[in-house]
Amino acid sequence: MDYNFNFGVVWRNFDLLLSGLALGLGLALVSIAIGCVIGLALAFGMVSRNRLLRALASIYVTAIRNTPILVIILFAYFALPQLGVRLGKIESFVASLAIYAGAYLTEVFRAGLVALPAGLREAGLAIGLTEMQARRYLTLPVMLRNVLPSLSNNFISLFKDTSLAAAIAVPELTFYARKINVESFRVIETWLVASLLYVLTCYVIAALLRQAERRLAIPA
Amino acid sequence: MELQQFLSEVWIARNALIAGLGNTLAISALAIVAGTLLGILVGLAATYGHAALRVITRLYTDFLRGTPVFVLILACFYILSVIGVQLTAFQAGTFALALFCSSHVGEILRGALQAIPKGQVEAAKSIGLTFPQTFLHVLMPQALRQILPTWVNVATEIVKGSTLLSIIGVVELLLAVQQVIARNFMSLEFFFLAGFLYFLINFALERLGRYLERKVALPT
Numbered sequence: 001m002d003y004n005f006n007f008g009v010v011w012r013n014f015d016l017l018l019s020g021l022a023l024g025l026g027l028a029l030v031s032i033a034i035g036c037v038i039g040l041a042l043a044f045g046m047v048s049r050n051r052l053l054r055a056l057a058s059i060y061v062t063a064i065r066n067t068p069i070l071v072i073i074l075f076a077y078f079a080l081p082q083l084g085v086r087l088g089k090i091e092s093f094v095a096s097l098a099i100y101a102g103a104y105l106t107e108v109f110r111a112g113l114v115a116l117p118a119g120l121r122e123a124g125l126a127i128g129l130t131e132m133q134a135r136r137y138l139t140l141p142v143m144l145r146n147v148l149p150s151l152s153n154n155f156i157s158l159f160k161d162t163s164l165a166a167a168i169a170v171p172e173l174t175f176y177a178r179k180i181n182v183e184s185f186r187v188i189e190t191w192l193v194a195s196l197l198y199v200l201t202c203y204v205i206a207a208l209l210r211q212a213e214r215r216l217a218i219p220a
Numbered sequence: 221m222e223l224q225q226f227l228s229e230v231w232i233a234r235n236a237l238i239a240g241l242g243n244t245l246a247i248s249a250l251a252i253v254a255g256t257l258l259g260i261l262v263g264l265a266a267t268y269g270h271a272a273l274r275v276i277t278r279l280y281t282d283f284l285r286g287t288p289v290f291v292l293i294l295a296c297f298y299i300l301s302v303i304g305v306q307l308t309a310f311q312a313g314t315f316a317l318a319l320f321c322s323s324h325v326g327e328i329l330r331g332a333l334q335a336i337p338k339g340q341v342e343a344a345k346s347i348g349l350t351f352p353q354t355f356l357h358v359l360m361p362q363a364l365r366q367i368l369p370t371w372v373n374v375a376t377e378i379v380k381g382s383t384l385l386s387i388i389g390v391v392e393l394l395l396a397v398q399q400v401i402a403r404n405f406m407s408l409e410f411f412f413l414a415g416f417l418y419f420l421i422n423f424a425l426e427r428l429g430r431y432l433e434r435k436v437a438l439p440t
Contacts, residue, residue: 003303066422067415068380071394079407163288167387174291187302191295199286
């Protein structure tokens with residue numbers, strides 16, 4: 001193997017890669033935020049006593065979790081216009097990732113809700129809170145703390161899914177890496193730097209969420 | 221009327237769709253089998269290896285798990301040909317998926333092995349079992365039961381990840397569907413069909429996993 005490493009072209013385009021990374025993080029943040037709202041709503045649906053709600057929520061989760069995200073992205077971008085819904089690249093990607101995130105986060109929140117002792121809600125009702133208040137002040141805060149570790153795994157994998165935005169030409173990190181790769185043929189350098197950027201970002205996200213976990217922990 | 225047209229289009233494209241489905245199944249099966257075998261080695265090295273070996277496996281799994289699958293696929297596709305390993309897009313993509321699978325299997329196996337109480341290994345030693353015997357008869361049966369549900373999740377991730385090979389030009393199910401759409405412009409219907417087929421594959425995998433879980437569960 002005679003390959004001469006030359007990172008020059010990668011460093012010259014490093015600001016492009018960083019701007020791509022920033023866009024990816026932004027996409028992930030917005031999609032995850034929307035996904036959390038979907039996830040919370042559906043998680044309460046899944047543990048509710050209403051059969052119809054339970055069925056609808058679990059159909060959503062099963063269907064979306066078993067469908068490749070790329071199919072959802074292409075569907076949102078290429079097929080929705082047929083129904084008269086025209087979204088830009090970024091909007092349709094955010095919508096796809098949010099829907100996908102919603103399914104995964106529902107599972108996380110549901111597991112958190114199921115794991116709570118029933119006494120928590122009952123104690124709230126006993127001191128005169130309404131159902132809604134018990135949820136807001138007891139169930140949610142305790143559940144969210146408990147699920148933080150699995151949330152962090154999901155956030156990381158959803159952030160990695162932003163690389164698929166390159167498939168519909170959203171200029172994020174993978175998109176620019178491919179561009180640099182094709183233009184310069186510095187193949188190994190480009191992909192090495194791109195994946196290291198992803199790996200580092202994942203580490204940072206994990207560290208931040210661990211920090212949040214410690215901050216938010218209920219003092220023993 | 222529209223349904224009839226859709227069905228006739230599906231009928232016209234049946235050979236392409238079946239060939240694509242076959243490719244998807246072949247890619248997934250190869251990647252899962254190869255990735256699992258490699259992952260078992262990784263998991264063993266990460267649990268019982270020398271300190272140096274453990275550091276290497278740690279870097280291996282962290283790097284592969286921190287990089288998006290899409291980036292892995294593109295990197296394998298471009299890099300391998302540059303360093304003189306001539307693989308087809310199919311082979312390079314499957315290789316990338318297998319690497320991804322191995323890092324996840326390695327990690328869950330390590331978790332499962334470490335969860336087994338030390339006393340069992342000591343007990344096995346004291347009745348005169350060698351390490352391979354201990355592994356085969358004491359550790360592996362417990363670890364396998366433990367990792368089965370997560371392993372099925374990884375397998376469905378691989379099936380979903382196989383769609384990414386469409387971007388490097390492997391005519392698997394998603395690219396076959398896109399080619400059909402390019403001819404008849406029925407993007408809504410055909411993307412839906414693609415999503416549904418992937419759903420069926422993954423749903424079947426999940427059911428199979430549940431069945432195996434019940435089958436191998438220890439009687440309580």
